[in-house]
Amino acid sequence: GAGVSQTPSNKVTEKGKYVELRCDPISGHTALYWYRQSLGQGPEFLIYFQGTGAADDSGLPNDRFFAVRPEGSVSTLKIQRTERGDSAVYLCASSNGGADTQYFGPGTRLTVL
């Protein structure tokens, strides 16, 4: 595709519900990153995939957060038992790996009521 796409663009849910956020990276990019951006802050790293495997998941805040990339392309970020503090913009980026430029999607704005 022309760029990184993310769906949905906005998601409103109730506390305690389960949500899935999707990222479609640039075709051929082997590396995929998830970041979370709270209001007035810079993006903070959550998890990084190289191919199908999670190369670094040290940024996931707790075990309610999980991400997969089963075929090495599309990735889904899954959040269980959502809390109000999970409200943020979730950004996805892809690259050719290593120190190559990361290209960002438009983000998914998650609001937990």
Next chain:
Amino acid sequence: KQEVTQIPAALSVPEGENLVLNCSFTDSAIYNLQWFRQDPGKGLTSLLLIQSSQREQTSGRLNASLDKSSGRSTLYIAASQPGDSATYLCAVNSGNTPLVFGKGTRLSVIA
């Protein structure tokens, strides 16, 4: 642990003025540094990427410099325009690792 700081947090200037945004980082062992632009409610747009071996990069009215040894970078915007109003984010890449971002500088250019 790498930390990135951006100063000022917010800046308001009249149209036409030249301006400088500052970024500092604590660990000089970086591969590259990237400046991004973020419009309200939008994702990140990459403006300039400077490799650790480079001193500066230019794109149109934008010029980014890097002093790796002192842990500093600046983004210079010439002849600012109202359309430049956005948040500017600095991020460092230490190799096969995720980007570490500053909190950004919110720029307003007043017509």
